[in-house]
Amino acid sequence: MKCTSCGSPDLQFLPGNYARCNSCGNTLAEIPGATGQYAPPPPGYAPPGYAPAPGPQAFVPPPMPPMWQPPRKSSAAPLLIGVAVAVALLLAVAAAAMVLGVAQAPVPATGYLPTTPPRVSTGSGPPPADVPLSEENVERPSVMEKPAPQPKGEFRDVRQASVGGNLLWVGKYVNTGDTVIVDPSVTVSLFEAGGKRVAEQPGFAQRKWLEPGEWTLLMVLVAEAPEYARHEIKVNKPRAPSYETKPVKLTVTEWGMRRQWNSNYAVGTVRNSSGKSVKWAQVIVYGFDGQGQPVSVCDSYVTEKDLEPGAESGFSVMITTLAVGTAERYEVLAFASPD
Structure with missing residues (x-):
């Protein structure tokens, strides 16, 4: 015979035609007519000495809490209420006194403080000297800073000429603003009839520093100018000094015209009368016609x-041949950079 659960032949026969497997503990019942096989025990079977586990116990509810009882009245409650009422009355009286005091206080007069305190006579002797108040104690009105003036320039008395296939414009650049202009310049643009731009040429003045109201002559040269229908002249945005230093004006002590190699030359002498060392002295020659036009x-x-x-x-x-007319009068100026 073997165990029907694990197949072990190690069985222990018990009274009542039962057997128990010593390997897995399975209990077998002998089946009549079976050839050495055992079946599970019938329902309700228990091995000898087996006691069933106790069943569930009945629920016992916990005891009810005690009934609520109203608190006992304290003998100090009336005293506390009286103290609170007294404190409230005192606060109300103090607040009313403060309001009346503020309403009766005089309003300070507006305006500036005097620069000196009033003098009080002390009887005999000289009066006390005026003592100025501190700057920190005097109220000052706020002053808005004015914006910096913007440089302005105009190109006036402009005349045009064609010299050897080149186009030439000469005019007077005037500083019309309230601040210095450095590197004054203008630009000439040429256009075809259809509006296409065919040339763009800037021109810069030899004089690089113009105080308000000062002027300089300026020339624009378009070399080998193309065919065009119209031109425009624009004053480039004037620029105020940023890193430049003001040139030093020199004295032209004497000068004259000299003809050499079919050209005219202005020859002369300059003197440094500024009292400071200078370098790179420049001489500028302006030419004007009989009507004073550049x-x-x-x-x-x-x-x-x-x-x-x-x-x-x-x-x-050397007097240039690039001119818009015949010069009958010249002006000579000289400037230098401070050393």
Whole structure:
């Protein structure tokens, strides 16, 4: 015989035609007519000495809490109420007194404090001296800063000419603003009949520093100008000084015109009368016709690079043939950079 659960032949026979497997503990009942096989025990079977587990116990509810009882009245309650009422009355009286005091207080007069306190006579002796108040104790009105003036320039008395296939414009650039202008310039644009731009040429003045109201002659040259239908002249945005230093004006002690190699030259002498050392002295020559209209402008540098205070140097400036008319009068100016 073998165990029907694990197949082990190690069985222990019990009274009542039962058997128990010593390997897995399975209990078998002998089946009549079976060949050495055992079936499970009938319902309700229990091995000897087996006691069933006790069943569930009945629920016993916990005891009810005690009934609510009203608290006993304290003998100190009336005393606390009286103290609270007294404190409230005191606060109300204090608040009313403060309101009346503020309403009766005089309103301070507006305006500025006097710069000196009033003098009080003390009897005999000289009166006390005026003592100025501190700057921290005097109220000052707020002052809005004015915006910095913007440089303004105009290009006036402009005349045009064609010289050897080149187009030339000469005019007077005037500083019409309230601040200095550096590097004054204008631009000439040429257009075809259909509006297409065919040339764009800027022109810069030889004089690089213009105080308000000052002027300089300026020339624009369009070399080998193309065919065009119209032109426009625009004053480039004037620029105020940023890093530039004001040039030093030199004295032109003497000069004259000299003809050499079919050209005219302005030859003369400049002196450094500024009292400071300068360098790179520049001579500018303006040409005007009989009506005082500008016709040409040219420039060159003096012979000496550095000029100490009181020193002199010669110069020679070739008068350009690029002019919009015949010059009958010339003006010569000289400027230098401070050393």
